Amino acid sequence: MDTMTRLSALLADCMKSLWPEAEGLPAAEELRGLLAVPPDPALGDYAFPCFRLARPLRTAPPRIAEAICAAWSHEDVAAVQPVNGYLNFFLNRVNFAAETMAALQAAGDRYGASDIGAGKTVCLDYSSINIAKRFHIGHLSTTMIGHSLKRIYDWLGYTTVGINHLGDWGTQFGKMICAYKKWGSREQVEKGGVDAMTELYVRFHSEAEKDPSLEDEGRAWFKKIEDGDPEAMEIFTWFKDVTLRDAAKVYDQLGVEFDSYAGESFYIDKMEPVIQELRDKGLLVQSEGAWVVDLSGDNMPPCLILKSDGATIYATRDITAAIYRQNTYHFDKCLYVVAYQQDLHFRQIFRVLEKMGYPWAKDCVHVSFGMVSFEGEALSTRKGNVVYLEDLLNQAVARARDIIEEKSPNLENKDEIARQVGIGAVIYTDLSANRIKDIDFHWDRALNFDGESGPYVQYTHARCCSVLRKAGNPAGAAPDWSALTDDEAQALLRLLSRFPDVIREAADKYEPSMITRAVTDIAQAYNKYYYEHRILDGEPAQTAARVALTDAARRVIRTGLWLIGIEAPERM
Ligand code: ARG
Numbered sequence: 064m065d066t067m068t069r070l071s072a073l074l075a076d077c078m079k080s081l082w083p084e085a086e087g088l089p090a091a092e093e094l095r096g097l098l099a100v101p102p103d104p105a106l107g108d109y110a111f112p113c114f115r116l117a118r119p120l121r122t123a124p125p126r127i128a129e130a131i132c133a134a135w136s137h138e139d140v141a142a143v144q145p146v147n148g149y150l151n152f153f154l155n156r157v158n159f160a161a162e163t164m165a166a167l168q169a170a171g172d173r174y175g176a177s178d179i180g181a182g183k184t185v186c187l188d189y190s191s192i193n194i195a196k197r198f199h200i201g202h203l204s205t206t207m208i209g210h211s212l213k214r215i216y217d218w219l220g221y222t223t224v225g226i227n228h229l230g231d232w233g234t235q236f237g238k239m240i241c242a243y244k245k246w247g248s249r250e251q252v253e254k255g256g257v258d259a260m261t262e263l264y265v266r267f268h269s270e271a272e273k274d275p276s277l278e279d280e281g282r283a284w285f286k287k288i289e290d291g292d293p294e295a296m297e298i299f300t301w302f303k304d305v306t307l308r309d310a311a312k313v314y315d316q317l318g319v320e321f322d323s324y325a326g327e328s329f330y331i332d333k334m335e336p337v338i339q340e341l342r343d344k345g346l347l348v349q350s351e352g353a354w355v356v357d358l359s360g361d362n363m364p365p366c367l368i369l370k371s372d373g374a375t376i377y378a379t380r381d382i383t384a385a386i387y388r389q390n391t392y393h394f395d396k397c398l399y400v401v402a403y404q405q406d407l408h409f410r411q412i413f414r415v416l417e418k419m420g421y422p423w424a425k426d427c428v429h430v431s432f433g434m435v436s437f438e439g440e441a442l443s444t445r446k447g448n449v450v451y452l453e454d455l456l457n458q459a460v461a462r463a464r465d466i467i468e469e470k471s472p473n474l475e476n477k478d479e480i481a482r483q484v485g486i487g488a489v490i491y492t493d494l495s496a497n498r499i500k501d502i503d504f505h506w507d508r509a510l511n512f513d514g515e516s517g518p519y520v521q522y523t524h525a526r527c528c529s530v531l532r533k534a535g536n537p538a539g540a541a542p543d544w545s546a547l548t549d550d551e552a553q554a555l556l557r558l559l560s561r562f563p564d565v566i567r568e569a570a571d572k573y574e575p576s577m578i579t580r581a582v583t584d585i586a587q588a589y590n591k592y593y594y595e596h597r598i599l600d601g602e603p604a605q606t607a608a609r610v611a612l613t614d615a616a617r618r619v620i621r622t623g624l625w626l627i628g629i630e631a632p633e634r635m
Pocket of ligand 1: 230
């Protein structure tokens with residue numbers, strides 16, 4: 064049992080014995096949630112606000128605090144002081160160190176893992192790129208937030224399904240085939256990949272301005288795709304393959320994988336029954352020739368289902384996809400990691416699902432996020448100001464390589480480590496702030512080995528590894544945990560002991576940045592410890608304790624980095 068859990072259990076017992084008759088007192092679990100870490104360590108390791116008890120006990124909080132202090136008998140866990148309606152707990156440092164280290168050592172590499180998700184399934188829709196378009200830096204957030212959430216849920220024992228809901232349906236693909244047939248060649252597309260397809264698409268538009276009949280031809284090709292014409296399908300499928308082949312390079316760099324690539328076109332033959340269901344349930348109304356679901360009661364514009372020409376749209380496919388996912392995976396949660404611009408879209412489709420009578424509609428969540436700008440400039444395709452993710456990643460690796468060359472010229476495997484550090488720097492930046500905040504990417508910040516950055520955390524991990532290498536195999540001395548009672552060790556232990564809570568909170572709030580914060584804090588606390596204390600040259604039992612603490616920090620940093628999708632090299 065961790066210290067906070069024990070403390071709250073003791074607090075609950077103490078309250079029960081003081082006020083056996085009182086009703087509505089919080090249970091241990093709620094008490095645990097109320098325990099706070101005071102900003103100033105002089106106010107204790109944990110503080111408990113007695114205000115929550117005022118009403119059930121009909122007593123002023125300062126009186127309650129005094130009564131509990133007078134009855135508190137567990138000096139082995141914590142001494143307690145009443146201050147202005149707060150109980151300030153001072154942990155018994157040796158016991159706290161011993162308990163925390165026992166928990167860390169027992170869990171080993173799986174510290175913070177859990178089975179709270181056993182038997183539950185989470186679908187995650189992320190990255191979800193569009194066919195024939197290049198990956199730009201704007202796709203980074205959906206890809207990395209989704210990937211990280213998947214690992215977090217995996218770690219908590221959930222079954223996860225990572226879905227790349229490809230944008231692979233729309234009239235533009237008819238136009239592209241038309242352009243390809245007129246001006247393109249197989250070699251050109253094979254070689255040029257997505258860029259060649261984009262060129263064809265751009266050419267189509269400029270030629271269509273001169274010759275509007277091209278639009279009809281484009282539509283005719285799209286119709287052929289819809290009808291499953293073999294030639295159209297062959298080209299369309301090949302465009303998809305080429306796009307995914309290009310995207311795979313980026314996914315490989317980032318270490319991202321998916322369980323399913325069922326995109327929009329996957330749902331084409333599954334929409335009819337859903338549209339019929341909407342009709343049967345009396346939800347489809349006609350509006351200016353189109354069929355829509357009226358959402359005026361929810362203060363939203365109508366959700367378009369069928370255009371006046373009978374064509375389905377993005378929303379129709381998303382509604383169908385949600386139902387398919389529920390029927391196929393029986394998800395307990397379906398997360399859509401998509402930029403905030405699509406907020407209305409998701410509110411609409413979730414509401415439509417609810418109106419259809421699906422109770423699980425409430426388990427669909429739009430995990431939205433802000434924009435990424437680059438060196439202070441917003442990225443807009445219109446201004447031609449696009450940074451391609453592949454270029455950004457390659458540049459990050461090259462820059463990391465230069466820094467490593469300068470700092471550690473004798474390192475082995477410099478290329479491999481530069482890759483881990485460069486990519487890690489980009490991912491860290493992306494996951495460093497609350498996801499809804501806009502992110503401004505700056506090279507000097509991302510690759511600052513001394514600031515709050517991926518390389519800084521990785522470096523700390525490598526430092527722990529180096530200490531452990533120097534320590535060698537500790538010759539059997541049993542660790543003396545009283546060597547870990549100094550302020551720096553205690554601060555580090557406190558962060559390590561909270562780490563499992565942070566993972567659960569990150570999952571509850573869909574917020575990988577909480578893990579980024581936690582590993583950064585742990586890295587900083589370890590470095591502080593490292594500078595203030597001699598780890599290796601004390602008494603064997605003390606050294607054993609300090610080495611064990613180093614090993615615990617190493618494991619937790621490694622796990623934290625893994626949870627946000629960053630590798631942890633052992634040397635840097
Ligand atoms: N392909 C879409 C886009 O790039 C994102 C799709 C998100 N997922 C979904 N189920 N709608 O805007």
